[in-house]
Amino acid sequence: MQTPQLFTLLPEEWVATPDGMTIDKDGNLILSCPNFANMDLPSCVLKITKDKQITKWFDVPLNPETNEARSMGLEFGPDGDLYMVDNAGWTGRADLIRTGRILRIHFNEAGEYESFSVVADHMEHPNGLRIRNGHIYVTQSTLELVKTESGKLMSCVYCFALDDHDVHCTNTLADENILCTFITENPKCQYGVDGIIFDREGRLIIGNFGDGSMWRIYLNAKGDKMIDKELWCVDPENLKTTDGMTMDPYGNIYVADFSANAIGKVSPDGRITRIAQSPDCTGWEGGLDEPGEPCYWNGKLVVSCFDCVVDEEKVNTAHEIPATMSLLDIEP
Numbered sequence: 001m002q003t004p005q006l007f008t009l010l011p012e013e014w015v016a017t018p019d020g021m022t023i024d025k026d027g028n029l030i031l032s033c034p035n036f037a038n039m040d041l042p043s044c045v046l047k048i049t050k051d052k053q054i055t056k057w058f059d060v061p062l063n064p065e066t067n068e069a070r071s072m073g074l075e076f077g078p079d080g081d082l083y084m085v086d087n088a089g090w091t092g093r094a095d096l097i098r099t100g101r102i103l104r105i106h107f108n109e110a111g112e113y114e115s116f117s118v119v120a121d122h123m124e125h126p127n128g129l130r131i132r133n134g135h136i137y138v139t140q141s142t143l144e145l146v147k148t149e150s151g152k153l154m155s156c157v158y159c160f161a162l163d164d165h166d167v168h169c170t171n172t173l174a175d176e177n178i179l180c181t182f183i184t185e186n187p188k189c190q191y192g193v194d195g196i197i198f199d200r201e202g203r204l205i206i207g208n209f210g211d212g213s214m215w216r217i218y219l220n221a222k223g224d225k226m227i228d229k230e231l232w233c234v235d236p237e238n239l240k241t242t243d244g245m246t247m248d249p250y251g252n253i254y255v256a257d258f259s260a261n262a263i264g265k266v267s268p269d270g271r272i273t274r275i276a277q278s279p280d281c282t283g284w285e286g287g288l289d290e291p292g293e294p295c296y297w298n299g300k301l302v303v304s305c306f307d308c309v310v311d312e313e314k315v316n317t318a319h320e321i322p323a324t325m326s327l328l329d330i331e332p
Helices: none
Strands: 005-009 021-023 029-033 044-048 054-059 071-076 082-086 100-107 113-123 126-132 135-140 154-161 178-183 193-198 204-208 213-219 226-234 245-247 253-257 262-266 272-277 291-297 300-305 324-329
Touching (some): 029 071, 071 126, 100 126, 113 135, 113 154, 126 193, 135 193, 154 204, 178 226, 245 291
Antiparallel strands (some): 021 029, 082 100, 100 113, 126 135, 135 154, 193 204, 213 226, 245 253, 253 262, 262 272
């Protein structure tokens, strides 16, 4: 396995918790910072240049109902707008439950934040986000209002059109924008779908976090309905949990194994290997300190270290500052 290297330490005045990433039209790395480990910090989005110059791009616009916002998954649309998950309810605070939003961030001609609109709101636990063929696909990690026969947790994937606005979600099966649902079977980790990506064939790949399983979703031509879904691969020895995902030019998918402080590689034929793993660490030397998402960038894997959750299922035992990001090589 590889030994992860330090990509960067993140500025303490801006970042306590880094999470989702994407690449802008100029090749800069865009980093979402929900800052769950220090809620006194506003959630913000950073821009990192190829020579590792870090600037704060903008603070995430607050929800007028709660005066809070916490960004997670994000991706640019074909219109140049930035579509973003706001999930302040991740904290578990009673006043923030089901206040999640999908935001559409608009920029001026100079590329600076100008305004925002709301694609959907009142979501329980939106998490990862991808865009394809005029639609936004969002993993929602819990649907606690839906009671299953087994008592196990249900989660789902929502699908919105790029031009949707002010869709009010009920977080029940009555929501027409639910694309598909999942049950998490693992009783030790009742946390649902999280990582999301499209493969080279246009199939939607979804990770069920608690089960460490990878699913393939087949969509209709329009992309707004599921034709079929299948369990693609699962290997608990090499992939315990499935957080954020990225894909390299060879079609390999890399998955943040959040609980195991590891990165898993899933080849196009569904074979899972663990390419890097760290013990409990600060991340200051480059170790994987609760990896939240990898991103393929300039021929390498950049990994955000979430470093926030501590429980018996996690290698991580404490939060440290400064927050960190790791770097791994790509091997075809």
